[in-house]
Amino acid sequence: MPRPSSPRVRHVTVHGHRRAYVRMGSGPVVLLLHGLGCDHTTWAPVMESLARTHTVIAPDLLGHGASDKPRADYSVGGYANGMRDLLTVLGVDSATVVGHSFGGGVAMQFAYQYPERTERLVLVGSGGLGPEVTPAIRAITTPGFHQVMGVLSAPVLRHATTATMRLLARSGVRHLRDLDEVADIYDSFKDPRTRVAIRHVVRAVVDWRGQVITMADRAYLTEAMPMCVIWGADDLVIPVAHASNASALAPSARVEIVPNAGHFPHKDHPQRFVRIVRDFIRTTEPSHHDRERWRELLEAGGVVPHQAEAGEKPKAPVRALRRAAGA
Template identity: 75%
Template sequence: MPPSRHDVQYATVHGHRRAYVKVGQGPVLLLLHGLGCDHTTWSPVIDALARRYTVLAPDLLGHGLSDKPRADYSVGGYANGMRDLLTVLGVDKVTVVGHSFGGGIAMQFAYQFPERTERLVLVASGGLGPEVSPAIRAITTPGFHQAMGLLTLPGVRHLGVAGLRRLAALPTSATRDLGEVADIYDSFKDPHARAAIRHVVSAVVDWKGQIVTMADRAYLTQAMPMCVVWGRNDQVIPVRHANNAAALAPGARVEVIPNSGHFPHKDHPERFAKIVHDFVRRTQPASYSRSRWRRLLAQAPTGAVAPAAPALQLAEAAPGA
């Protein structure tokens, strides 16, 4: 992955070393990256956010500079790991911001630890519908580990990475995310990273698409401010999943950023930082109440809640918004 612009620190939790960046002062924003990425995916927005907040951006276990053991790579396991890292670092409550797979972890964290979650920001998040890029589904197929071992041999990998970056430079929205894909592909040269990613994907995706969904627990967002941010030209998880979020959690703020792909925080960092700050500024942090949580659980809808996508007119973030 690209070199970090910020000082990387380490904490050992359950015997595994975890890398993280912590900068700024104020209320804590916990930034959770997506599949195959690391904290550097947030580099374009960390400094802007750190002017008002304490920004904590970890490398998830199995990613970046964190250890890559044979371990629990489920969404619930990651949420537990974030709870324990926060405890080690002396952080009590956070606004959790999750991108892609990190969005699924953010939702799970908010569900498991509502007493430690002030707000929820989902960025092109998983867990809002079944559709996902065929490239991610392919990771679950037999032989992926062996095939990627061949494709990441030095000469082949260098050609592949260079080709992806050339495609990313083309003036078309269809290839805008391939620069980040090139970094992920390059990271697969580490067999431990490949194995970790395969375990991660197998826990949340099968050949039909995404398995894990927030649909059956979306009613719990009544107790927590939620913002959803998406890129209009997302080629990894379709932007219509933002409609699903609006249908599942009617109180959520939804922002669709034009001329942006799967990484809106990288495509338009200033606009993204402004959206996050405006959301935090305009909302009161959730205050956990066991009695309210019990009441919500007791009044839960019966049966699965389908993530229907009605024809909602989602507001697009205006330039400078």
């Protein structure tokens, strides 16, 4: 599917590092966080439509796209800090935060660290909901990745491989549909700085057993925050079963499984994706951070009894929720 015309990429310097971002539309802010090795263009099929009703901000995370690729902190917490400071520079106090794949882990961390600035949380094929992840990502952590990828990204081989991937993505075989995005990621590895940055990112969140980051130990802190989980039914990167983990960790979360979609449901079915996000925002109230409630939850390390509405079911103990996600 051809991408719409690209919006103007802007730049701002935060902490001495140049960061690229796209800003479109007006209204309540939606912050779109891309996945590992991607950039803001992964959201191209949905940005224009979302911008009809919202202010859409889609940055290139540090080490990705047109943003700087310094020797820096590439941890999930570091990225969350960076997004806080980017929003501050752009004059944005709070946003609905949408994170895809690795960006979902950043979105979770942002919500934990800055609940007063998070109106809602939307996780798309997100990391942090279970240990399983494709072996291709785990391979990035192995010794020699940088050198091997340097050889594989030589111009002739890179051009032939990416062209083949894009051809296969258009073949109609559902399990090959994500190869066009994989081709873009592979092509970005021609830049040695990108390879180094991606390696640092992956080593911070994945080891030989799979994903290290998890929302299981802090899911109880999101009790008052509207959450939506969107997953492609045919996701081969992070199993769709992780959406069930999200239901266990956050029972009030809205879960949407998109049929005939892979790891990029916002690309496979952009109109449906926009409808889901827009309806979720329309039917939920922005989260209002209660500092005293947050303190009580932290002190208890789990669910604290409170005055429940009539008929409200008690929430599961936090240890049971951790087991549900394999933590």
